[in-house]
Amino acid sequence: MSDQIQTLRQLQEVDAQLYRLRREQQHKPLVLERTRQLVAEQQAKAQASEAHLKALQLQQKEKELELSAKEANVKKLQMQLFQVKTNKEYTAIQHEIEQTKGDVSLVEEEILKVMGAIETASQDRQAQLAQAAEQQAHFQDEEVRLNQELQAIEEQHDRLQGQRNGILPLIKSPTLAVYERVLASRDGLAMVPLVQESCGGCHMVQPPQVVSEVHLNAKLVTCESCNRILYLETAHELS
Ligand SMILES: [Zn+2]
Known part of the structure; x- marks a missing residue:
């Protein structure tokens, strides 16, 4: 039995390595999978930041249209001033002009605010896109490295399997x-x-x-x- 025990111990040494390699084969892709998830999360963030920027740009356009309409209204009212017949009418239109000019100022302020927000959002978008690209590149490097490691594990596994097959006939x-x-x-x-x-x-x-x-x-x-x-x-x- 002594010889058999010694041979079994040799086999165990080989098997311990085979089991370790199989665990690595299972574990390593999971690590890469986590990196893949991080890339997807970052891409989603970049997309959200892109969408936020587009919404602000749309808001700016709408405000600018509103501004043009109000400015046109001021001009129209100023023309009407020349055609009024009574002082009362004149005062009423004058009042409306002042009010509309006030609205124009408000919309102009709103546009400035939106433009400020656009600048911030644009910088954020750039940063998110850069980070997404960096993570994607990192993922690709990791993928290449993983495949090389898996290839090496596969070769080592085959070599050990060969050793194992050589030992097996020695055991009853x-x-x-x-x-x-x-x-x-x-x-x-x-x-x-x-x-x-x-x-x-x-x-x-x-x-x-x-x-x-x-x-x-x-x-x-x-x-x-x-x-x-x-x-x-x-x-x-x-x-
Ligand atoms: Zn025990």
Whole structure:
């Protein structure tokens, strides 16, 4: 059994790396996905800022039309002044002219305010677009890097799989079956050392019977709690 345990430990070393690589294969794309979401969020912000700017520009146009209409009205009223027949009529039109001129000033002020807002919104839009472009470029770099990393992982995975296939024929099939089952159920860790009298995987203290069986090394011994295969570290490993 001693040889089998040593071979299983070699297999475990390879499998530990294979499991680590598979975890990386799963995890790395998630990180990129988060970056993709950030890009989308920033693009949405840039679009909102664009829409806000357009709304303000439209508002400015409307105010300018309103201003022209009021100015035209002032001119029309001034023409009417020449045609009035009574003082009363004259005073009434004069009053209307003053009132409309007051309205003109108000609209002019409103236009200035909108123009100020447009300037701010335009700067904001520029900043948002620049940030969106920067994030997009960052995402593309990350995507290239991820694909390179995944490619490297794939190659390493294939190499380890080759090593694994080389080790498998050295292990008796009932032993291998136990190992494979524990490996799958314990997320890639099937072989653990006996640490004093405890399992090196789940740390549960083992009954004396189990401890002596591990020392005897005559058959495959598993932890009663987590089912991992227990082995004794050699004196060399412990020193
Ligand atoms: Zn255990």
